[in-house]
Amino acid sequence: MSDERRMDVLRAIVEDYVATSEPVGSRALVERHSLGVSSATIRNDMAALEDSGYIAQPHTSAGRIPTDRGYRVFVDRLTTVKPLSAPEKRAISAFLEDAVDLDDVVDRSVRLLAQLTHQVAVVQYPSLRRSTLRHVELVPVGQRQLLVVLITDTGRVEQRTLEAARDLDEVVVAQLRATLAARVAGRRIAELAGLVDDLAEQYSADDLALLRRVVAVVEETLHQESEERVVLAGTANLARSKDDFARSLGPVLEALEEQVVLMRLLSDMAEDSATVSVRIGHETQHDGLVSTSFVTSGYGDESGAAVARVGAIGPTRMDYPATMATVRAVARYLTRILAG
Template sequence: MSEDRRLDVLRAIVEDYVATKEPVGSRALVERHSLGVSPATIRNDMAALEEGGYIAQPHTSAGRVPTDKGYRLFVDQLSTVKPLSSPERRAIGTFLETAQDLDDVVDRAVRLIAQLTQQVAVVQYPSLRRSALRHVELVPVGLRHLLVVLITDTGRVEQRTLELGTDLDESVVARLRTRLNVSAAGRRLSELPVALGELTDGFAPADQVLVNAVVAVVEETLAQESEERVVLAGTANLARVGSTDVRSIGPVLEALEEQVVLLRLFSEMAEDHAAVAVRIGRETQHDGLVETSFVTTGYGDEGGGSVARIGSIGPLRMDYPGTMSAVRAVARYLTRILAQ
């Protein structure tokens, strides 16, 4: 049979199954799609697809449903990710651009993905391991307390208060602030030890106590806050009628609670060459997620890389083009906002 026609038949089966939640028969394909061939030819094509493992018959006298292999071929044949409509893009931009800080941005993004896809949304916090320092602020608070504020290029803000044994000299604080930002701003976490180690040069011995104390609190803060974490929203969508096999909800929820599972998937999928990566069923390599698919993309670096990932987890029978489009669109807005 024609390879192109086989793909057309598979595409029609996937689209109908996603839309109707019912196994698809040859008669339905003839009625709903202009495939340009006879019902007998379509039945032959379906038989060949079934033999190849791309579709399966759930029970006798039923139509056919896509298998993991069939979904994979369908996704791989998507030449482009369909764009969102102009109203949808405007709504995303307005919703995210009014966020107050990084926590608010992440919270809004994960809720937005869940709403757009009606599935489980997952957003990875920008990691300090992949972020760079944008600015360090030193604010005297009283005579012997110094507020150290770290701001990363992804919008994370970390604060620590330093208690000193002697009164602060504001001129020394101002010089240290300048030196810190010249030496450390724009550097990744892995590059900071060398830059911070050279800060004491040029300061009087009496002032080096302050310098060392500030360097220590900066290093400790970055080390403590470098732990990877993810935020979820939309887990209730799993319970919607027809969204997922009821028997699979428990294992899926257990898998979602294990952040290490999600972080592993994010890490592995970051290595995919596709702009939007998709893992289907057993490709997730986790027993609890065999009835789901995971769609992700990176965000946070306008240069083409990423500092974290965003994604959506839903049933195998998901709207792949729509989910991929929503995830990519929100990721692009996140990247733009974090770069401001």
């Protein structure tokens, strides 16, 4: 038996099962696909695929369905991810570019992705720890209170207030603001250490101490764990595929409610070198998600580095090429908008 023909049979089974949700038999493969061999030959190929664990027989009918391993081979053998149509691209661009701030961008992205994929959409907020500082603003809000505003390259805005040891001098605050503008812009958290060590001759001890406190506030803010969060949309889409889940929707919905589960998955998938990462069934390593697949792609900053991920979760019987293309497209538009 030809290995390539066997993979063609597997591809045909996956495509037919995704389209019909019915187990696929040899006769249907002959009728729907130009495989160039007889039904008897296809039956032999299917038997070999079943022995290898790529397909399974759900009941006593002649039909077969893909296993997690079969879906994995199918996804890994996708040589290209089909591009979106021009109208789809224009719709995504127009919808996202009207966003007014980061929260609006994330909200629009997750709703759009859920609508396009008919799956559960997930958008991870850009991590402060992986972002680059674009600007640090200092605003006196009282005699001794100073508001520190952080703006990252991905559009995150964070505000913190600190109490100065003495009354604030507006001239000094302006000087500190200028110093931070020159030294902080474009830096990541790992580069902030020792930022003010060489400024002792430019400022008095009190002013230098205030500058150190401002930098400490910046570092503490960037270190915070609370900024690691995700937004979901489209959980109702799972109801349309309820027959695809071996037990019920309950375990899936419970897993989706646990942000720590999604954050772990997103973190694991961020280590993949592929532009679009896919976890299938048991690869999610969570009992509640064994009937699902998770497709994600990173979106980034001006340098192209990924600072967070966007993705779609649905049953393992999903249209992988279309879902992968849509997730990748939304991720690219997110990168373009945030970097702009």
